[in-house]
Amino acid sequence: MADSKPLPALDGDRVAVETLLQDVFDIVVSEVIRKGTSASEKVCEWKEPEELKQLLDLELQSQGEPQERILERCRAVIRYSVKTCHPRFFNQLFSGLDAHALAGRIITESLNTSQYTYEIAPVFVLMEEEVLKKLRAMVGWSSGDGVFCPGGSISNMYAINLARYQRYPDCKQRGLRALPPLALFTSQECHYSVKKGAAFLGLGTDSVRVVKADERGKMIPEDLERQISLAEAEGSVPFLVSATSGTTVLGAFDPLDAIADVCQRHGLWLHVDAAWGGSVLMSRTYRHLLDGIQRADSVTWNPHKLLAVGLQCSALLLRDTSNLLKRCHGSQASYLFQQDKFYDVTLDTGDKVVQCGRRVDCLKLWLMWKAQGGQGLERRIDQAFALTRYLVEEIKKREGFELVMEPEFVNVCFWFVPPSLRGKKDAPDYSERLSRVAPILKERMVKNGSMMIGYQPHGTRANFFRMIVANPTLARVDIDFLLDELERLGQDL
Ligand code: ABU
16 A cells, blocks of 8 residues: 555655755855855845745645755755855854865765764774874874864863763762762853853852953963862862863963963863864964963864864863773663674774764864865964954054954954044943944844954953954955955944
């Protein structure tokens, strides 16, 4: 009976499958790769949510649709999506498009496997091991462990969990009952995932002691010492310090050597959240910004950011060689990790993580690295620093632009001061009025589709723009455009 019913669309029709995928690939090449990276096209096509819902016709129906309609839907999805590969997309810590990495992502998606066992991911188990080994070597470790995680926040949470487990292995079984009140330390400039991680792991956000940062956004080691003493005096047990290499807004690098000294004195786990700044390790000229990182116990490094590998690619690297990851997270599921398999079962890495199914995140980085070589990647980093310098000098030359501070990384924070506010710094409402400028300009640029750049307030500072120089194809012309466009959009303010 079942055989007499037609199969759902394309099932079993090899020719139609290939035709569809070829057609979709042609659309991707034309609409994402060609137009999406062209400065003469829009970076985004803004629509209000209700209109966008109508345009996309999102509701799912019981009746399938013909292929031509499906292809139209693919075009619409691309049309109304933000082109993060566009040379005028400056909004996030990731941007641009690396062709080899994209090739890796396409192959990964097509093979659709999970990283947990060697039997279903032989290539990727070995490849992940090799890529992590290379990243560890850049940190300065000749041995260790690691895993690719679904994003930097999760990598940071793993670090917290591992540090806690190492000190209190009982907590795996007994949970919070096995623990005294714990304290971890990070700076006021840290990524918000540290607090989220503390909440998620049952420690609570109160267990996160916020250490002061200096005017450049760097953790102050003396205040770290003070916070540790305070926590102890209040009956908490310090166990981890999370330092940051490349803070989200200012792009600051914490003084790792001095922080490592404090950790050593107090026997604390040192985690370095280098999700953003880790890629600087590839540059012989700038890697000194992370001096001392080799003294960390764990490091988060997101190649999907500055290396333009594509979301997502976040490595948690460990100095540990005692199988801590597996001991902390393992659950020995007998249907996946049989110990009597015909191959070396240590290659089944699935029990290192809390996930079961795990995406393959190593191929895109491996393929890109093979194609560019370490030297090509180093050139990209150096180029981003050089272009940042160009932007800073241009900002200094132009009327109406004011740097928040000299950057040490590729985050350039600045105000655009519109004509009506120039020379009015002493006015009592100056800061309030300046704060309104960035949101207005943001709305204008997005509705125009001309560019995207982020803004935020910061402490007592009024809203300012945060320019990220990360896209490997950026050139001076794109930097000039950014400044010209802000002047154009803000000339009437
Ligand atoms: N996790 C990084 C924060 C997002 C961004 O500014 O791109």
